[in-house]
Amino acid sequence: MEVSFYTKPMPFMKKSFNVLKGRIPDFGYDIKLLSVIIDDKKSESIPERGLYKTNVHCTNGTFGEWDYNNWNLVLNNVSSESKCNVEFTSGLSEEEYNKYIEAGKALHRNTYRGKDITRYYTDGSLYTRISNGSFEDIYVGDYIKTIHTDGKEYIWLIADIDNYLYSGDTPLTKHHATIIPAESLIKLGMNDTDTTEGGYANSKMATETLPNLVTRDGVIGKAFESHIIEYQNLLTNRISSNTINQSGGIWKGTTDDWAWYSRSIDLMSEQNVYGTNVWSSAGYDTGIDNRQYALFQLKPEFINSYGTTFIG
Secondary structure, rough: EEEEEEEEEEOEEEEEEEOEEEEEEEOOOOEEEEEEEEEEEOOOOOOOOOOOOEEEEOOOOOEEEOHHHHHHEEEEEEOOOOEEEEEEEOOOOOHHHHHEEEEEEEHHHHEOOOOHHHHHHHHHHHHHHOOOOOOOOOOEEEEEEEEEOOEEEEEEEEEEEEEOOOOOOOOOOOOOOOEEOOOOOOOOOOOOOOOOOOOOOOOOHHHHHHHOOOOOOOOOHHHHHHHHOEEEEEEEEEEEEEEEEOOOOOOOEEEEEEEEEOOOOOOOOOOHHHOOOOOOOOHHHHOOOOOEEEEEEEHHHHHHHOOOOOOO
């Protein structure tokens, strides 16, 4: 049986090696796991993911630790002929396990990688890696390529991880990844005429254009089908035409009311992209979208880029 591992200081160089003996081609070192022990019994394979306490001991200055998110061994300071023992003991509490998972998730959210993870989409494991909260081998900036029925290729970027967790008047409790397209999917106005009446929630963009993208025949619906989740978003639904807005100067017209709506898709707010207000008319424009996506925090040059320059 094979198990993946990471070596540092090159954390994203992923290889595979046999549990009992394996080569690391990049260094020419031979890593020999003397034993894998599960509840005091020797095993020829690592256990399935579960509530195990782990103890890793390596020789020759090599330091090992168990990565609960990726369910694999992480090695530091690898030296020639290192030997490692890995012990798994039942009895880890669910609370302790969740702490390990949360710590790993924070690393994934605060690390830009930009790797093609289409194979996880193809084999279906993408959704398991997200829904179980481990985000195994998924990092901000990673991307998925899909082919629509019209033959056009679309690229989807992981913009953030669990950033809406527990938000909403009915809290969102599902683990999720926030995904954005690398290129604009459609170019249309908020309404057919030059009006802002009814705010964003009542615009043609919010009521028709965007929802059409996530239907069974829409570009996003075709790509992700039943895996698109619903969430509660706080959206502006009224405009005061005579109030001077917060963008300054003499510009008039502000949003002045909002309500909760069940949504599957929305436009990004200025805060999602820039991390601050630019031309928003009032706080009502923001709602729960008051945080910058991790993608734009980690790679601010993406704010002003377009298309495949997102990838790399």
